[in-house]
Amino acid sequence: MTVGVIAAVVAALAFGTASVMQAHAATRASIDASPLAAMIHPVFLAGMALDAVGFVCTAVASRTLPLFLSQPIISSNLLVTAVLAAVVLGVTLSRRDRFGIAVAVVALVILGLTAGAEGRDDPGLALHWGLLVAGVVLLSGGLVAVAAGGRRTALPAAMVSGVLFGLMTVAVRVVDGVDPFRLGEILTDPAAYAVVLCGAGGFYLFTAALQTGAVAGAAAAVAVGETVIPGVVGAVLLGDSARAGWGPVMVIAFVAAIGGAVVVALSDVVAAVE
Template sequence: MSLAPAVALAFAAAGAVGYGIASVLQAAGARRDPGMLQTLRDPVYLGGVGLDLLAWLASLAALRTLPVYQVQAVLAGSLAVTVVVARFALAARLRAVDVAAVAVTIAALALLAAAAGPQDAAEPGAATRFWLAAAAVPVAVAGWAAARWCPPDVNGGVTGTLAGLAFGGAALCARAVTLPASPWQNPAALAAEPLVWALAGFGVTGTLLYAHALEHGQVGPVTALLWIVEVLVPSGVGVVLLGDSVRPGWGAVAVTAVAATVAAAAVLAHAPANAAATAPATAPSTAR
């Protein structure tokens, strides 16, 4: 079932805010308790995990109506939320360039909202649906191989990139999947949809790879790579294969806005406030 565009955009924005706040809650919970087992029982940390899940569900709802490039760019704005909340909740340092990146993110997302325009429901053919579902397997295999055999100096970057690819695949599946009229009243029909299983597979792969990347790489570069891949790759696929469109005459504006969002995300990924809002490696990290 599709939502009204304004409502879907509100869901995407809520997902970005949820992800941003969840990162700070998980960091605060992990700092209060030494060791993984204690962290897993901490109510603040668990609140962050629950908020992560709600944000993910909000993004899936938005993808039923909005183009992939718009939703993914809005979600990348969660980094701006993280650094602002961490500034006040964790007393993290906020640089002048971080303030500028937050302002650029807000302006770019406003332009992107105007550029997207009304969208038709995604109706990919059988071949497109098959290849989207099948892609979950090689991405998972590549992630496992990279985590196991990549040299230590590049392991975090490679697995972070593959995590972004996996989360992007989940977004594409959410946009392309055809759901039964009453999915929760017809679980058999829901289970028979390959893209539902692919979405779950991409999500699990992305979460595990991102956690691994944070344990083996620096927070800033890993997060920047994740968002660059997660925004750009599925956005291009959505336009080419799923019929995502731009308002006539707004193509250059949309491309510029997406590029500005990615650039701002790269800056914010290196912000001291974002590093402060990332849970230590002793605590499991959730991303979506």
């Protein structure tokens, strides 16, 4: 479990720093321009390199920790974003911001203490195919929303992006042929293609949401989607569980961690990275 926790923390640090860099680059492009214009900005590319580090660490954490523990830790990248913006940009953290950070940190510590062993259940190909099909449907809807243009596309694009990231995390957890490594199994597993589709699609839609300047709302929507979906699927379908007798405490801490992250996401400090 120690390796998984370290990987999740590194992922949070990488994603949090990358968000500041990507938001800076995305808002330099016109709202009417394609999100691809922002993606080729040098600062955005540097952020993408950090995202790659974060993705690898996310994969390690997702396969070694219960998803209700790994995802809140990774979603705490919003706390990193807020603190980094305060330090680098000189923005003052409000009382609400500090409260949100404190709640999230305490909740994450409690989750770590109450988490049991990672579940080993796998419903089989039905789940693997379901992840891929759901990813295709959601990505199609998100692309339609982005094509409509305007600032009103930010929230739906961000919401779909968050769910796609959540599906990607579940797909990473269940994909066959990883340990031990068997390339043939990976290439024939629909979950592997769900990882690629949901990851790339979620990244594109999040960029589109950032490009409208709605960083806070986009970050909050993504935090909820990429945390709740894997946490629920892990507990219901994959066998993730808390230590005996600590289930209610785990649920409260899980909700508190999400709430703290959303409070920080909606703060002026996160908006200051625009």
